[in-house]
Amino acid sequence: MTVRNSVRDILLEALNLCSRDNLLLTAEFPPLIIETPANPEHGDFATNVAMQLAKGERKSPRAVAEILVNKIAEASNAFERVEIAGPGFINFTLKKSEWQTLLKEIASSGSSYGRLESSGSRKVQVEFVSANPTGPLHVGHGRGAAIGDTLCRLLDATGWDVTREFYYNDAGQQIYNLALSVQARCLGIEPDDPRWPADGYQGEYIKDLAKAYLSSETVETDGHSVTASANSSDLESIRIFAVAYLRREQDIVLKAFDVRFDNYFLESSLYTSGAVQDTVDRIIGKGHTYEEGGALWLRTTSFGDDKDRVMRKSDGGFTYFVPDIAYHLDKWNRGFVRVVNEQGADHHSTITRVRGGLQALDVGIPLGWPEYLLHQMVTVMRGGEEVKISKRAGGYVTLGELIDEVGVDATRYFFVMRKPDSQLVFDIDLAKQHSTDNPVYYVQYAHARICRIFESAAESGFSYDPASARVELLETDEEIRIIKSLASLPETIQSAAESFEPHRITSYLHNLAGELHSFYNCHRVLSDDPGLTTSRLFMLATVATVIKSALGLLGVSAPERM
């Protein structure tokens, strides 16, 4: 129960009291909006309900507000003031004691504060990263990994049972190209050689791969090991080794990035199990296809697409979105009533196709299933200029390189700092800076600062007993402001999870850290007054806990010293 919800409940009760006493014409109330005014003079909370009711009541908004305010006083004594302002807003100012009491409640929840108790087993699957095993992960995958992982943590914190899944496109043309490229490198063929395969992968990593293959290296990934045969004419053997090699490399980077998956799903398994063929047959059976030009077409225009799409090419092969549909049918059959796919926005056109294919199957899948969270492109800047070239991959900066240079904490924080819908400019210089300019350090520093105060207290022989804290001593503006921020954590987590906007957590943290720093600069914590010292330490301990758990939602550490 958040403070905002409590206010909403009181307001609703006041409205009901009005109805009971026949003070209002209507008993149908609009959804009650309790907002936080931008201007502190307008109180802690405000509602516009009087303005919404005014027309129906044939009264002025202020007159409606007048009636309501009287009943609010009857419904609750939690408020210092309830005022009518502006065009008809009702502004609520809570008593300080309400905030102070709230701090105690927050503190008693400890590290679980802000989390919603899981109400049963609401299963959700989140698919993210899903990079092709044809090269190292790039910064775009990094953003996807950070956003996807944070979303998983947010959903987990809001009561969902989350399954994290990675889909490997390990079948099809691009893997064939990969094998050809490695084979070419094995034979000493360079990209400018006329014998170099068309659409071959040119990055340096292919050379490393070829070298590993020729020296019969063994790689382990996903629980099994593959040893290279070193035979350059065995393309199938090259393919198997190359995929295993690159998967392992991706695994290592993701592990370093602290991103884990519960399940790895291989596209190739959809072919070996017959799921792809089965899916096609079922769609044909439902009559949503036709043959033209030697190809089999899916009538996606029936499901909102702007043109129909080929499912089976005239050469007999399936196009890429057919296994996608089979894959999603598999997710549905596994009982995931809710599925979220986190992807780069450059793949947004697949949404209509996948959903259309699922509708064509006619197995009762809802129209908006699965949900999508798309992120826009990442641009990496260094020294004011865009960085494009990487040693390993050639054409793009890899996630591994970025982590090595700026560290996991800063990388993760920066990737989720912006709304996924916005393109992201990743400023390497800023991310590496150990100063106030760097938002990650700004937040982490607030945590470290609190830890240091506790250390100082211990060093000076002060024995801190949280049970004897007296919250009523916390009455300065800076303290009350901090408590209010602490109070808004649960709804921040809730809204970030519901709207798929992890950046709300970084905004929250930056704001809370700022309030902590302001407080620190205006008030001493360790003073001659043991009662006040204890009470302030009590508040700081709570702030540290909240910072740590909110950073934890982002997969960012909360250091005790910096």
Added chain:
RNA sequence: GCGCCCGUAGCUCAGCUGGAUAGAGCAACGGCCUUCUAAGCCGUAGGUCGUACGUUCGAGUCGUACCGGGCGCGCCA
């Protein structure tokens, strides 16, 4: 040409799903350390919210049309 995303301070971005005087951080300028970490704080300056209509008590937020930028529009994945 069509579809999706974006356009807010010089720069990077918020703006709580329609509220009151549009915010923060960089960059610029001026202050604050013999006392818990100055990796910090306080202050000044900076705006036609891309443009124009519309919806209503009320628009940065919703709608339409333009302008500008990105991405996608294959029997590639």
